[in-house]
Amino acid sequence: MNTFIKKLKYTPLLAVLLVTGCTKNFEKINTDPDALNNVPPQNMLVNVMRNAGDQFGGDVDGYGTFAGYIVKIQYPDNLSGLIPTNNTYGNRWAACYYNITQMKDMLKKTDATAEGYKNTRAIARIWNNYMWSYLLDGWGDIPYSEAFKGRPDDGSVLKAKYDKQEDIFPAVLADLKSIADELAAGIGTDETLEYDIIYGPKNSGQDNVKLQMLKWQKFCNSLRLRMAMRISSVAPALAKSTIEEIAGNKTKYPIIETNAENCQMVYPGTLPYMEPWYKSGINGNRINNWGMFDIFIDHLNETKDPRIASIAQKNNAGKYVGFVNGSLTNPSPSTSISWIGLHYINNPAGAVPFYRACESYYTLAEAALSGYNVGISAKDAYEKAVALSMEDNDVAASDVATYLAGAGKFDGTKDRIYWDMWVALFKENFEAWSLYRRTGIPSTNYPSKIQNSATPHTDQPWRLPYPNNEYLYNTDNVTAAAAGTVDYNWGKRLWWAKDNGKK
Template sequence: MQKIMKSKISKFIIGAFVLAATTGSCTKSFEEINTDPDAFEEVPPTNLLANVLRNTGESFGGDIDGYGTFAGYIVKIQYLDYMAGLTPTNNTYGNRWAACYYNITQLNELLAITEETADIDKNVRYVARIWQYYMWSYLLDGWGDIPYSEAQQGAKELGSIVRPKYDKQEDIYPSILEGLKVLADEMAEDPGTDAVGDGDFIYEGNMGKWQKFCNALRLRIAMRISGVAPDLAKSTIEEICADPMAYPLLKTNEENCYLTYPGAAPYWEPWYTTGYTGDRRVDNFGMADIFIDHLNETADPRIAKVANVAADGQYRGFQNGAAATPPDLRDISFIGDKYMKDAVGFTPFYKSCETFYMLAEAALLGYNVGMTAQEAYEQAVRLSMQDNQIPEAAITTYLAGAGMWDGTKERIWWDMWVALFKENFEAWNLYRRTGIPSTNYPSLNSVYGDAHNDQPFRLPYPNNEFLYNAENVNSAAANVADFVWGEQLWWDQRTGVY
């Protein structure tokens, strides 16, 4: 499998270079001479899909600190984090903004070249549309107000809009849910027969799993806005749960939306690349004190997977933004081998256990989801434990002990926080929506001093927006303080944070 995927990725990269060579010319004769008659005149849809999925994994899968720190999982232990990098830039978070819009644009191209054959290319178009909605949701959850209705209309035939306005989050989320419902209905009523092709690095053309991922995104977004748009959230979730044949969900670990890697140079999993080929596993990334403390206090068996023991055989975390490094870096637990020491590894976009954590919360809210909150919670815990190769006896002990169902949303959220490890962006979303982990805190020696008592509320808008779309971005950021604080996102209803 690794060799096959390596071959696939290499083929797509080579194809991209060939295409570039055949389209970048100065004179007609030069173009004729340098055009390979065997090269693609048009990129195959599956190649475009492959490029987007690869780019998503590389752009978002490499985060170790950043979101990992915002979520309370990981801290720097040598080059200590004082939050100085949370400013407008075209690198780091700016790259991820650009990657989202790039991916959406590439998928628009896929849809454009298959427009005339839409009845034949249904499945690859379904996948492209699903991933576009995932990209939009990522932008919304990261930045809040974003260019949406006027985005990607810079071409003359599309309106020559090079400075798109920023739309409000509260307007975009319902639009995305509506689009996903249309897509879910189409997939249920009119499944395609075409093969997605080798470019599907996630589900390898299994459209049943893509259909489930589509509905899982609906569930995630509906739960995200449940505190501010309860009617829409309730109707969306109950519709999904009322008709599992039409709206199936991801419910097993075999269905997890994971991007895995070839595991051979240079196509290593991003955390492995940073930690082992980049040799940063020991000298920079340690486990956060609040994460290790929680796992120790609850005797959570997943600790042996998410973390390695320190030199003395104990699990020990470190403070976020401490004044000085630990005397010996080996006194701190590093990231567990399952998550970092695996060249094949995985970048998670959705874990099936999330489905049941959210259904448990929905049941507590009084939604009709076809199962009790306790049933959903316990299934979520089991899936998370099993995904971490925890023995059944240890799962039973945990559910009878600190992990026992107690009828509260907090019990759901604390366990979901543990389960989301490595899916750090989604864990940060959980924290901002629920306030769990309640022990979370920003860098102790932040360059902002005491101006802020919480992790960032959002990501900083890229510097290019301030350079080339200044009026619109400045309007969107009018109530933002120090680039990432100030006004909270629409669905972040916490109080007492600043």
């Protein structure tokens, strides 16, 4: 824990802007004599991971509301924040590009000694592709091919064009496959130890390095599964070949299959490094700002889903009760509705999940129903996914069996997979929002009933607003990319999203 904190205190030194000087003394004048001139690669790695955890892990009522999980109860949401700004969603755009920039810089600095930093470089490349997947799922068309060509030696492209999602997805999947093949051929000897705050071992030794890199290898292939299934309705051949390649050779392309392998960031548990939901909700005394979305609690009650005890708290009458998204009045008292479950919000040393094992099996279940050859039946994959999710929520085996024999029983439909996956993705709110946009599940989802937008909308946002900096400094390109959008977040769906008839 202390090592983790000591490393993080140096991360502000890494946020360096590379600019061209306007005088011959510019560089000398603007150089901090106390700053590190050459940051070690491992320090750069821990910086981007911490940044991602802070930016993406603290979301509660943004993506959590879009996904149908959580609503604001103290300050009802009127959707007024869904405009181009450099806060909230703009910050997350910036975080993605910042993290990719940092990792590209690190890769460039270690080109000459690539073999000595083989593992560190592999982790950096995987993380970059995770950032690209986040940008693609949030905004769709984005700067990609020209995104990092601003320096004179890179081409002096200061206003990067926006590439199409349908062109970027195959490129990212191809790079992930390249990394997966390289890892399958052998790993390096360099140790990142606790600088890798996701999978890094505390103790040195090549056996620990092997276990660490195996987990990164599994995340790499699991991310391929996620992205391939995301585009399965619009690029079926690529989706099928990718998923079948992975499922057909798990020795070469292992995936995340146990909760011990989940890709997540676990926090030390002391200020300022507390799990974000705890830090805001419990330590920041804001837990009564949020209530559970009525559609979510209704579904959990109707299906007698035992995960409800982890996901939500009972109200003051001992019942699980959800609340309206965008109610004109607050619940009185606030304890008359269910709040976020203590399992998810009451652990300062909790985790921010990026990918859980159950997702692998929900994906394989859907793939099997689609006719892909994945080496497991849809029923077996679905039941494995449910069991993993239940385990992650501390549900007893007997309760799992009861659920699978009742409302959770596999009925041979994709909707059954989607509904259960929706429950299982709680706290992976961004991914759950993507599931909704791709599948239309939960079909009961709806936007805030009070809206501050030019057009009344009957659906949750379809995309995120491009940040204001793009409109200020890359006007023509962002305007072209945003053509067809309505109120910045609706109108034109993302390439892979389903038209569910809502607007």
